[in-house]
Amino acid sequence: GEDVEQSLFLSVREGDSSVINCTYTDSSSTYLYWYKQEPGAGLQLLTYIFSNMDMKQDQRLTVLLNKKDKHLSLRIADTQTGDSAIYFCAEGRSNDYKLSFGAGTTVTVRA
Amino acid sequence: EAGVAQSPRYKIIEKRQSVAFWCNPISGHATLYWYQQILGQGPKLLIQFQNNGVVDDSQLPKDRFSAERLKGVDSTLKIQPAKLEDSAVYLCASSITGPNTQYFGPGTRLTVL
Numbered sequence: 001g002e003d004v005e006q007s008l009f010l011s012v013r014e015g016d017s018s019v020i021n022c023t024y025t026d027s028s029s030t031y032l033y034w035y036k037q038e039p040g041a042g043l044q045l046l047t048y049i050f051s052n053m054d055m056k057q058d059q060r061l062t063v064l065l066n067k068k069d070k071h072l073s074l075r076i077a078d079t080q081t082g083d084s085a086i087y088f089c090a091e092g093r094s095n096d097y098k099l100s101f102g103a104g105t106t107v108t109v110r111a
Numbered sequence: 112e113a114g115v116a117q118s119p120r121y122k123i124i125e126k127r128q129s130v131a132f133w134c135n136p137i138s139g140h141a142t143l144y145w146y147q148q149i150l151g152q153g154p155k156l157l158i159q160f161q162n163n164g165v166v167d168d169s170q171l172p173k174d175r176f177s178a179e180r181l182k183g184v185d186s187t188l189k190i191q192p193a194k195l196e197d198s199a200v201y202l203c204a205s206s207i208t209g210p211n212t213q214y215f216g217p218g219t220r221l222t223v224l
Binding site for chain 2: 035045048102
């Protein structure tokens with residue numbers, strides 16, 4: 001199974017906030033990433049957080065990190081139809097910096 | 112700044128045939144990665160290059176997959192012979208150096224019939 005776990009689906013109404021959750025395994029992970037993948041496209045880096053931070057905000061995106069529980073979340077404020085995509089959480093391991101991805105959360109924005 | 116380029120974008124082949132994918136990383140990025148993304152899963156690393164040397168190929172099925180990065184810039188990934196289970200999107204990514212953020216190309220979608 002995946003070392004990084006995410007819920008598979010999220011449906012949200014346009015204008016509401018979306019929260020995507022992720023749990024990871026390596027307590028020594030240095031960086032934690034959120035990538036977005038639209039149909040037929042590669043992975044687009046959305047944001048990342050360094051492991052010594054609790055929170056990072058970037059425009060409509062807020063990342064929260066709970067190191068004790070190894071839990072990462074991505075909040076998208078004022079969700080738009082263009083936010084419909086698959087969102088991947090990834091941990092960057094501290095020993096070799098490889099990325100380990102979750103299976104992705106498919107976010108569907110309904111009008 | 113140009114992103115990671117990959118070609119072809121789509122490829123359909125029959126099992127036991129050969130196929131090759133090409134990747135051109137972001138200029139100045141020393142580290143290049145090839146990932147396999149099977150439908151419904153996250154990307155899984157196949158091989159990592161630092162300049163023209165292999166850093167990690169532990170997850171590369173070496174009986175049928177090969178990759179090279181001869182001049183430390185472009186890279187090719189080859190499958191010979193292909194199996195049905197090789198149907199996936201093959202993603203190339205690059206970073207300035209190992210521990211830095213990876214940037215992904217659009218991927219090559221391979222269908223093996």
